[in-house]
Amino acid sequence: MDNAAKVFPSSRRKADAQVFRISCELYECIDPNVLQRAVDGAIGQFDLYRFVLKRGWFWYYLEDSHEVPRVREEYKSPCAPLYTSGKNQLLFEVTYFDKRINLEVFHALSDGTGAVYFLKSIVARYLSEKHGLKRPPDDIDASRSQLHDDSFLHHYDDTVKVRRTIEPTACRIRGRRLPDNRIEVITGHMSASAVLKQSHAVNASLTSYLCACFTMAVRENMPVSELRRPIVACVPVNLRRFFASGSMRNFFNTIYVPYQSSAEDDLTDVVRKINETFSERLEPERIRNNMNGYVALEDNIFTKFVPLPVKDVVLRLAYQVTEKKQTYSLSNIGMITVPPEFEPYIRAFDLCSSTNQLMLCMCSFGDTLSLSFTSPFINKDIERSFFRRLTSMGIDVEINAGQTGGID
Amino acid sequence: MKRCVKCNVNVRGDQEKCPLCQAELTGKAEAPLYPKIQTIYRQHASLLRLVLLTSISVCVLSAAINLLLPGSGRWALYVFVGMVCFWVCLLSGIRAQHNIPQNITNQSLFISAIGLLWDWLTGWHGWSIDYVVPIAFAASMAIMAIMTRVRKIPVEDYIVCLAIDAVFGIIPLFFYLTNRLDQPIPSLICISLSAISLAAILILHWKEIRHALERRIHI
Numbered sequence: 001m002d003n004a005a006k007v008f009p010s011s012r013r014k015a016d017a018q019v020f021r022i023s024c025e026l027y028e029c030i031d032p033n034v035l036q037r038a039v040d041g042a043i044g045q046f047d048l049y050r051f052v053l054k055r056g057w058f059w060y061y062l063e064d065s066h067e068v069p070r071v072r073e074e075y076k077s078p079c080a081p082l083y084t085s086g087k088n089q090l091l092f093e094v095t096y097f098d099k100r101i102n103l104e105v106f107h108a109l110s111d112g113t114g115a116v117y118f119l120k121s122i123v124a125r126y127l128s129e130k131h132g133l134k135r136p137p138d139d140i141d142a143s144r145s146q147l148h149d150d151s152f153l154h155h156y157d158d159t160v161k162v163r164r165t166i167e168p169t170a171c172r173i174r175g176r177r178l179p180d181n182r183i184e185v186i187t188g189h190m191s192a193s194a195v196l197k198q199s200h201a202v203n204a205s206l207t208s209y210l211c212a213c214f215t216m217a218v219r220e221n222m223p224v225s226e227l228r229r230p231i232v233a234c235v236p237v238n239l240r241r242f243f244a245s246g247s248m249r250n251f252f253n254t255i256y257v258p259y260q261s262s263a264e265d266d267l268t269d270v271v272r273k274i275n276e277t278f279s280e281r282l283e284p285e286r287i288r289n290n291m292n293g294y295v296a297l298e299d300n301i302f303t304k305f306v307p308l309p310v311k312d313v314v315l316r317l318a319y320q321v322t323e324k325k326q327t328y329s330l331s332n333i334g335m336i337t338v339p340p341e342f343e344p345y346i347r348a349f350d351l352c353s354s355t356n357q358l359m360l361c362m363c364s365f366g367d368t369l370s371l372s373f374t375s376p377f378i379n380k381d382i383e384r385s386f387f388r389r390l391t392s393m394g395i396d397v398e399i400n401a402g403q404t405g406g407i408d
Numbered sequence: 409m410k411r412c413v414k415c416n417v418n419v420r421g422d423q424e425k426c427p428l429c430q431a432e433l434t435g436k437a438e439a440p441l442y443p444k445i446q447t448i449y450r451q452h453a454s455l456l457r458l459v460l461l462t463s464i465s466v467c468v469l470s471a472a473i474n475l476l477l478p479g480s481g482r483w484a485l486y487v488f489v490g491m492v493c494f495w496v497c498l499l500s501g502i503r504a505q506h507n508i509p510q511n512i513t514n515q516s517l518f519i520s521a522i523g524l525l526w527d528w529l530t531g532w533h534g535w536s537i538d539y540v541v542p543i544a545f546a547a548s549m550a551i552m553a554i555m556t557r558v559r560k561i562p563v564e565d566y567i568v569c570l571a572i573d574a575v576f577g578i579i580p581l582f583f584y585l586t587n588r589l590d591q592p593i594p595s596l597i598c599i600s601l602s603a604i605s606l607a608a609i610l611i612l613h614w615k616e617i618r619h620a621l622e623r624r625i626h627i
Contacts (some may be wrong), residue, residue: 056624063623074443087506097443186427188417384415384428391416398409400420401427402442 001062001108003152003295004250008108009053009060009083010315017081018107020353020361022115023100024123026345030096031130036071038125039094043069046118048148048248052088053108058308060108065090073097078185078402079354079374082106094122099347101126107250112333112351112361113238114248119349120338127342136339142246151245156295157288167256167325170232171222173358175377183376185352185402186383192369194395202268204275207332207362210371211235211278212271214360215259217385218327230258233274234326238333242287253290255281256325267389329359336365358382410435459498463491489529493522508555509569516548516573538591542580542598549573549605567616568624571609577602 008018043049049069051062067090074097082091083106091106092115103119110118128135178184192206199209215231222231236252245251257277259270280286297303306314336349343366351361352372362371373383391397410419410433412426419426422437467488474484497518504511523540527533552570580595589595609617 054623056626059626061623061626075445077445078442084506085503098439098441100441184427380428387417387428388415397417398420399412399417399427400441401423 001060002150002247002250003298004111004252005108006059006298007315007319008106010312011319012081012083016356017079017083017354019079019082019104020107020112020115020351021079021102021104022112022119022363023102023350024119025100025347025350026127027099027347028130028345029099030101032071032073032096034126034129035094035096035101035122037129038122039069039071041125042118042121045121046147046248047144049090049092049109049118051091051109053083053091053106055085055308058304058306059311060308062109069094071096074102077182078102078352079104079183083108092118110248111236111238111250111252112331112363113240113252114250116333116336117248120336123338123346124342127345131345133341136341142248146246147248149245149247150249151239151243151247151251152291152295154245155239155243155291156299157292158296158299167232168258169229170258170325170327171226171229172324173218173222173327173377173382175379177376178378181376183354183374184380185372185374186380187350187352187370187372187400188387188390189348189398189400190369190371190390190395192364192367195369195390198393198395199271202271204271205278207235207330208275208278209271210332210360210362211257211330212267212274213386213389214328214330214382215274216267216270217382217389219261220385221381227261230260231327232259232325233257234329235278236329236331237282237287239287239291242284243291253287253294255287255290257281323356326357328357329353329355331359331361333361333363336363338365409438456502463495467491486529489525493518493525497522508559509552512548512552512555513569513572516544517576519544534588534590537580537583537595538589539594541583542577542594545573545577545580546594546598546601549577549601567609567613568620570605571617574602574606574609577605 012018047064050065050067052065052067054061054063065088067088069090069092071094074095082093082104083089091109093102093104095102095104101119101123103115103122105115105118124135127133195209196206199206202209204212211233215233218231219227233256234254235257236254239245239251239253240247243251257274259274259277262269265273303311331351331353333351338346346365348368348370349363349365350370350372351363352374353359353361355374356376358377359374360371361374362369364370373386375383387397387399410421410423411417412419412429412431412433414431415426415428417426417428419433420438421441422439423433425431426433467484470484470487474480474482497515500514500518501511504514520536520541523536523544527536527540549570552573577598580589581599583589584592584595584599
């Protein structure tokens with residue numbers, strides 16, 4: 001398994017299943033039979049998704065299985081656990097509801113970018129069959145071994161001396177949590193160009209700008225005593241931007257973007273500070289150093305010989321320590337494009353992820369920017385502040401939120 | 409589409425209150441965007457709690473009764489140890505419920521260990537190594553062979569467990585050779601069975617074993 005994936009099975013908890021979901025919303029109701037055939041075809045092409053997770057004596061490993069994926073109508077809450085220890089089950093699930101196709105993936109298998117390839121293939125096959133269109137060739141240019149490549153090991157440079165930095169403790173979001181480890185999803189759709197206009201007006205990237213808006217929303221709703229610690233955003237960075245890779249598996253590292261609150265700062269100041277921090281942390285040399293650091297941990301002879309049950313405990317504790325260094329997570333997988341003949345049938349793509357704290361996931365399709373908040377908290381004040389800030393700038397926002405069922 | 413005038417957002421679906429500020433929404437409802445999911449009450453969790461409560465009550469009651477009748481020996485201790493053994497088997501069985509070969513192997517190991525422990529605690533009469541150990545291992549090999557045929561589990565999944573069982577079946581051989589056995593028949597049956605299984609596995613499935621072990625032991 002790749003370097004990032006090795007953490008996920010051990011750091012799974014009831015509170016955080018390490019599952020993310022990418023959805024594609026169409027303008028028509030989904031036909032389950034066509035969808036099933038589309039999934040069968042896509043899995044034939046991307047056989048990584050047929051793999052199941054097994055426990056070895058020192059590490060978890062992925063193994064090809066004979067399991068056949070079955071498409072179902074959506075029947076559980078978003079990003080519910082997908083992996084039970086010991087069970088031979090697929091690490092992804094395709095469900096549908098009304099006009100929406102959902103792909104949920106256990107993070108040990110793939111990251112957002114990898115999963116987008118898979119979902120696009122499913123949607124392309126679905127729409128071609130449903131509307132009699134000719135399916136154009138996929139926009140991926142990678143052989144089977146390139147798709148399965150462990151890009152972390154591929155690009156690991158063990159001659160580089162690793163400099164480790166200690167991150168400060170971040171301020172934490174607290175509050176009453178939903179019962180039963182449930183998480184709620186609130187998705188907002190808006191015009192991407194409208195938001196880009198705002199971000200370009202202050203010379204910031206879209207991610208920096210929205211990160212600043214999020215940080216302001218957190219600052220507004222945090223007790224003052226807590227604000228003496230920095231508000232830290234944990235942002236996954238797609239390493240395919242820095243290293244050549246066609247891998248469908250995990251190939252990302254996370255960076256921390258801290259912001260020390262100051263009461264005098266208004267949005268422009270916060271944007272400026274956060275944009276600077278992003279530029280600094282996204283320097284290729286720093287990213288390279290970070291990546292080498294993570295793989296070096298795995299490459300260590302002491303780590304290799306520790307039995308898996310001990311690794312499970314250690315990794316879970318390490319994960320809980322890193323949770324203290326972040327206030328929230330923010331993930332942007334960028335623009336999703338499809339061949340022009342399919343564009344008229346697709347309304348939007350959405351991305352959300354399970355989390356133990358607050359998380360914002362974003363992606364865009366055409367001019368629709370989709371922002372999804374996932375939260376285990378009952379209190380939605382931060383989301384409210386965030387969206388009200390956007391609407392106060394004249395941006396039209398459409399919200400949809402998951403239902404919370406009753407307890408029987 | 410519904411609208412929240414406080415937040416200034418449009419709200420899709422059929423919500424009655426704004427998801428952000430819980431104010432009442434105005435406008436017309438649309439088709440819901442998410443299905444209504446009901447949480448399932450976790451029945452097995454409550455059953456397990458019931459069994460735990462019963463076990464604790466039994467231990468406490470037997471301790472109390474034993475203290476009232478000091479002349480009858482320290483039998484409450486056996487009740488307590490018995491409960492612990494029961495729970496070890498139960499929990500490991502639940503944990504490995506999806507992996508039958510692993511479960512069978514674990515249970516036969518636990519039963520043998522518990523048998524040895526019990527024999528030692530009751531003054532060592534030797535019945536554990538005469539009967540419990542060989543019968544447990546021989547039975548687990550037989551059950552595994554039957555179950556894997558009946559359930560059609562692919563070879564790769566059970567091959568390592570079968571090998572482990574066969575190897576452990578050689579333990580009675582140690583007891584036999586060091587003349588600790590009063591009753592050699594069960595042990596001899598077990599030893600023969602495990603020797604034949606081991607030979608069969610190695611001859612017929614050597615490649616699969618090596619493959620499976622390589623992946624499991626990969627560092």
